[in-house]
Amino acid sequence: MVEHGDSDDVNWNTDDDELAIDNFQFSPSPVHMSATSPNSIQNRISDETVASFVEMGFSTQMIARAIEETAGANMEPMMILETLFNYSASTEASSSKSKVINHFIAMGFPEEHVIKAMQEHGDEDVGEITNALLTYAEVDKLRESEDMNININDDDDDNLYSLSSDDEEDELNNSSNEDRILQALIKMGYLREDAAIAIERCGEDASMEEVVDFICAAQMARQFDEIYAEPDKKELMNNNKKRRTYTETPRKPNTDQLISLPKEMIGFGVPNHPGLMMHRPVPIPDIARGPPFFYYENVAMTPKGVWAKISSHLYDIVPEFVDSKHFCAAARKRGYIHNLPIQNRFQIQPPQHNTIQEAFPLTKRWWPSWDGRTKLNCLLTCIASSRLTEKIREALERYDGEPPLDVQKWVMYECKKWNLVWVGKNKLAPLDADEMEKLLGFPRDHTRGGGISTTDRYKSLGNSFQVDTVAYHLSLLKPLFPNGINVLSLFTGIGGGEVALHRLQIKMNVVVSVEISDANRNILRSFWEQTNQKGILREFKDVQKLDDNTIERLMDEYGGFDLVIGGSPCNNLAGGNRHHRVGLEGEHSSLFFDYCRILEAVRRKARHMRR
DNA sequence: ATAATGATGAGAGACCCA
């Protein structure tokens, strides 16, 4: 377990300027700000940064060109990266080498493997590179399985991963090029039928690159149809100019521009699943490009027109809808709007178990055959009472074998409604808070202790990010900010964004956090201390009181923000709300407009600072 | 005073079938 930091090192400094009265600063160690001070921007284009660009698959020539082109305006790594992504977005500008690298990385091969394979086999012979990558993967797999036998780091995990069968290995060794490509594609997560069709269409002599290109094109076309009911770019571009006066009453949603949810909520792609996109189907509008990065989150299933309105207030960026069931054993359908690149994302390790039974092995023994669930529903803020589970047990104990269908149906209804799991014979229980922490990707006991009641703990967890999902989206920041980042965290909650960055091993030089709940702020401070963060944690209570002057002063003090992250309250949008599901203008959910206001203030100040 | 519990549906999308 994480050791607690030495409390003697903790300094509590009340802010002495005229900032909000509820603002204070937490600095567990002497401040290390030199890396991000405004005067050291030039230093950011370090060899390390260039190396990270190389690792991402950009050629040195491309990087040199991007630095040269960007140098006139400013020298921030993000701007250079933006230029680099623009190169790779345009097939003309993209060198064949980086294109090949990106292809393989997108297929799920580790970057270091791809680079190693290309060093050994050049960048022309895709077949040879593929063979090399498959060999590396096999070696890794073997090592992993050996490690698993001696390294049991999950105390409640009593089953090991199965090894690949001899048959499978033989197949890989002896098969034709066509079969090899098919196997490789299936391994990468593509559907067999998609892969087979692509190979057939491209011809048996087609290269790996051509086949993957074909599948990606087909998937993008499919996704495009699913996501966009009516993409009217012209109208969207016009809206860009007359938007963003957040003090005025919000516009009525344009019912002609309803955003429909995709059937499979995989956003721009999730690990181990077909449909990974190399580029956004609709590019980020120019107005939203450039630093700082921002990341906004809210529930996917809102009243009609809400996401269209949210998007229209966030530079008309198309939302990315993702269900966290692709990252853990519980569903969590959420929409995300961000201006982050989507290439070269990676998962935090180790990935979570993907089913209830794997995540909670002890339940397997008691799971009846007539309960077919493998995933939990969305983790909410309330849990079932003991009286309900007792009632169910009494009902089930009347029968020796399987209960009658109507009883099964009623039990399943309650199981799905309350996310119950089997913990004994005829015995169901709601998830405890520790289990919810695990599913959501938080360290054990993240929300435990410190005087928080169980009820409030459930409430905080139910309102939180799913860390693995968010981390996947933020992962590409890691090579961009080798010296750490400055974060403005709005509606911080229990710190899902911070935990994601920490698990990505992205150093947080400064976190300015805004969170209304005392209990949640305590949780974040506790996390900050327990993980021995070296950066500054500065806390505010109320987004409404965080005015433009305060934001500007903070940015002057810390040299700006690299990331603005937050999910605004969903109370008035969530389906579970019987009383006040009134939409974005509701009492709580309307704080979304403060997110927009603050984001725009940060961007305005950032532009000013660049000048 | 605080914490736990029990009662309180509708809205939206997916799916099926005529």
Add this chain to the structure above:
DNA sequence: TGGGTCTCTCATCATTAT
């Protein structure tokens, strides 16, 4: 295409228990 059915949802409030 349209209607019926099934499914799921970062919740709130009054009451009761501690």
